[in-house]
Amino acid sequence: MPQGMGMSVAHMRESVSSKQADADAELAVAASSRALSRALRAGARAPLFTLTDVNGRKVVLEELLHAGPVVLHFFRGPWCSFGEKGLAELAAIYQKVAELGASAVAIAPPCKAPAQSIPMPMRELLDIDMKVARAYGLAFDLPAALRPKYEALGYVPPPKGRAGTWLVPLPATYLLDSDGIVALAFIDVDYRRHVDPGSLLTALRALRDRHESPRRAARL
Numbered sequence: 001m002p003q004g005m006g007m008s009v010a011h012m013r014e015s016v017s018s019k020q021a022d023a024d025a026e027l028a029v030a031a032s033s034r035a036l037s038r039a040l041r042a043g044a045r046a047p048l049f050t051l052t053d054v055n056g057r058k059v060v061l062e063e064l065l066h067a068g069p070v071v072l073h074f075f076r077g078p079w080c081s082f083g084e085k086g087l088a089e090l091a092a093i094y095q096k097v098a099e100l101g102a103s104a105v106a107i108a109p110p111c112k113a114p115a116q117s118i119p120m121p122m123r124e125l126l127d128i129d130m131k132v133a134r135a136y137g138l139a140f141d142l143p144a145a146l147r148p149k150y151e152a153l154g155y156v157p158p159p160k161g162r163a164g165t166w167l168v169p170l171p172a173t174y175l176l177d178s179d180g181i182v183a184l185a186f187i188d189v190d191y192r193r194h195v196d197p198g199s200l201l202t203a204l205r206a207l208r209d210r211h212e213s214p215r216r217a218a219r220l
Contacts, residue, residue, distance in 0.1 A: 024146060025192065031143050032170050032189040038137035039172065042185045046072070046176050047135040051107065051125040059125055064103050065178050069207050071097060071104035071200065072174040073122075074138055076191060079113035079154035083171065086194035087120065090173070093197045094121040100204040102175075107132060109169060113154030130158045130167050138170040138187075175203050183207055 040046065050060045064070045073090050076083035087106055097104050104122040109130055133139045142150065142157075147166050157166045173195040175184035184203040186195035 024149065025190070027143055027146060028168075028191065029189050032140045032168075032191075035137065035140035035170055036187065036189055039170065039187045040136045040138075040174065040182060040185060042182050044182050046174065046180050046182055047132070048180070049132045049135065051127060051132060053123045053125050057123075059105060059123060064105070065176065065180055067103060068178050069100075069102040069183070069204065070176045070178075071102060071204075072172075072176065073104065073106045074133060074136070074169055074172045074174075075106055075108050076169060076171060077108040077111040077113065077155065079111045079150075080191070082192050082194075083108070086171065086173075089194055089197055091120050091122065093201060096201055097204065100201070100208055102204055102207075109133070109156065109158060111154045111156050127169070128158065129160045130169060133169040134167075136172070136174075138172055139167045140170055142166045142168045173200065175200060175207070177207055178211075 046061070048061050050058055053059055061070065071090070073087065075087050078084055090104060090106070094104055106120065106122055106124045107127050108124065110126050110128055127133055130139050144166070147157075150168070155168070157168070170187065170189065171191050171194070172185065172187040174182055174186075177183045183206075184200065186200075188194075
C-alpha cells in the first residue's frame, strides 16, 4: 500500500474513534443531566461522612472541618483519563490550598485500573457503595450501551443498589466552609470539564478574608 494511502487510512480510523468517543460522551452527558437537579448546591449544608482512604485509614469529614475549610473533589477514578487530569490539576495547587488554611480530599468509587504512579498530595478516599456520592446527589444510572466500555476501562459499579441500575458518579468539586456550608459548588455534566483552579483559590481567599475581618475588628 502506498505510504500516502496508509496515512489516510490511519487518519480515517482516528477520526472514527474520535467520533465514537464523542458519541459515548454525549450519551453519558444526557444520562447525568437528569441527575443534575439533585446535586448539592452552594449554600446547602454538606452531609457528613466517614470514608477509608486508599491506605485503609479512616477520614472523618467533621474532623477535617474542625481544622478549617475543606475541598471535596469527586472524580470518576483512575480508569478515566479526564478524571485523572482533573485530579492532577487539583494536586498542582494543593500547596496553595494548604497555605490558605484548607485541606482537600479526592473521592472516587473503587476500580480495577491501576492507581496513579505519582503520589498525590491529597488523600484519596474510596466511596465503595457510592453512599457519599448519592448523599451529595452525584450518582446517576449509566446507559446500558456504555456499561461494557466502562467495565473494559476498569470501572466497577457499586455492589449495592436497585436491581438493573449501574451507578456512576457525577464529577464535582465542593469548597466547604468550616461550618460545613457549601461556599462553592462546581458540577458539570460533561466530565471532560473541571473546576478552574484559579476560581477555587479565589473562593478560598474570600473565605479566609471573611473569617479574618472580625478578628481584625476585635483587635482594634
